[in-house]
Amino acid sequence: MEQLQEAFSTIEKDIIFKIWLLCLCNLDETTIVLGSIVEDDITIQQQEHLMYLLKIFGNQIDKITILKTWRNYDHIFVDTFEKLKDICVHSNLNGSQEENEFKILREMCLRILWNILKCPKHIKYRQINKQALYNNLCSRCDILGADFKQVFEKTENQLQYCGFKKENDDNWYCQYDHTQILHLWNxxxxxxNEQIMFIFMCLLCCHIKQDMVFKEECVCYRMENGKTMKAYLIMNIEQ
Structure with missing residues (x-):
């Protein structure tokens, strides 16, 4: 991230961060998108529009096609959106496999991040065994017919971005640092936000934990499979 921020200093850090996530921490793809923003010299609003297009179509159409279409339609959001939607309908891309890969990655990231946010000082959740991760992802990919190599590589990229480091034993470790919580929460x-769910109840509350004040929002979600999930979302952190 620091390298990207230095290379693209004219772009706001928040924009770089969001595009980095939209590209699933793929450095090459992120560089291409950011380079296009600089080259085209588009406005902040147009950058927001581009990120929305990447979010909607990024799992169905490759980033290069999205950027070319965006440029061909003079950075006009509505026209680009309609064209990309048309491409999705008529393309022969195997969208279902890519969607399953993204689903597995999303579920794994949510599980890891939530465990750390729930118990910030619990060592158990800050150590990830490579073989266990390998077996878990392999099983999920076999069930959903996803590309294991792609999923495993992207998962490791996400771990690195979240602050995990691979040690000599090939396992992943994340040292406790209270200043890191906000980054993990983001x-x-x-x-x-990538989950398909329906919010039907919210409750705001505050409490003190781990020497910090957490303002939480208790949200109940009805998931795709009909089950209900209750999540306590941290809305604000104060030292």
């Missing part, structure tokens, strides 16, 4: 918010 990552969690991104992935939770």
């Amino acid at each position: 990552c969690y918010k991104y992935w939770i």
